Amino acid sequence: MIEEKHALTPNKWIDNYADYLYNFTISRVNNSDLAKDLVQETFLSGLKSAKNFQGKATERTWLVSILKRKIIDYYRKINTKKGQAEVRINFYDDGENKGSWLEERVPQNWDNASEKQIEREELRIQLEACIDKLPEKYAMVFRMKTVQEFETEEICKELGITSSNLWVIIHRARTQLRKCMEDNWFNN
Amino acid sequence: MFRNLKITCDQATTICDKNQYSEAPIKDKIKLYIHLLVCKICAKYSKQNTMLSSLYKGHSQYCNDLKHCLSLKYKEDLKALLEKTKNKKHLN
Numbered sequence: 001m002i003e004e005k006h007a008l009t010p011n012k013w014i015d016n017y018a019d020y021l022y023n024f025t026i027s028r029v030n031n032s033d034l035a036k037d038l039v040q041e042t043f044l045s046g047l048k049s050a051k052n053f054q055g056k057a058t059e060r061t062w063l064v065s066i067l068k069r070k071i072i073d074y075y076r077k078i079n080t081k082k083g084q085a086e087v088r089i090n091f092y093d094d095g096e097n098k099g100s101w102l103e104e105r106v107p108q109n110w111d112n113a114s115e116k117q118i119e120r121e122e123l124r125i126q127l128e129a130c131i132d133k134l135p136e137k138y139a140m141v142f143r144m145k146t147v148q149e150f151e152t153e154e155i156c157k158e159l160g161i162t163s164s165n166l167w168v169i170i171h172r173a174r175t176q177l178r179k180c181m182e183d184n185w186f187n188n
Numbered sequence: 189m190f191r192n193l194k195i196t197c198d199q200a201t202t203i204c205d206k207n208q209y210s211e212a213p214i215k216d217k218i219k220l221y222i223h224l225l226v227c228k229i230c231a232k233y234s235k236q237n238t239m240l241s242s243l244y245k246g247h248s249q250y251c252n253d254l255k256h257c258l259s260l261k262y263k264e265d266l267k268a269l270l271e272k273t274k275n276k277k278h279l280n
Contacts, residue, residue: 010274014267023256036258040266047273092198099196107233120246127247145209147248152211170209171202178233178240 005055130180
């Protein structure tokens, strides 16, 4: 059977794929300006490397693979940014009681939790604000895993990280997020 | 034998977080449940964690229902930029 070869039609890229790529990007980086930049760079790179397109994949798949590389580059950039100290809060003892809760970080009671959950919209806004306070790479991995519900393997492949790396990030993100929600919502 | 089942609060909460996505191995889950029997703080963390997971789930549904669109103006600008780049490429 002869396989159908796909062709590139750059004149139709914006109409056919701009919104799709934009949604794809925003679900990963959650920043509209950055998402726009990455989509623009994807189209420009697509034009530059059009001669390498072999027609085995569809045009959209090919553009997505370029975009994925741009997202990895961005992730690596935020991961290695010099001078940007990671806002990492310690929750566990490093000394004699290694791995035990630090007294001042022990989870507090959330007596008003069910009452507080009723205020849906405000809750959502507060949660989004807390996610935004996370270090950028934590927020990105947390969003991909928890909000967009990607498979672990897929995230590791897309961001070039190991699964144990991913779980450490998720754990730190969730612990910081829990504390932020406790301080700003449940005990407020 | 039981010494191997002993874990710290840091390890317990890590497993607890992984378990929220149903991805903790059975051996880790046993260690976690044993730890939760003796550690009230982690038991509280675990209970609140489950609650937070349902909150995140609701947020996830909300976000996934959102569809983002680029403005027409932005698309026109992008088209012009691509056209310009293409012409430049042809000239070279």
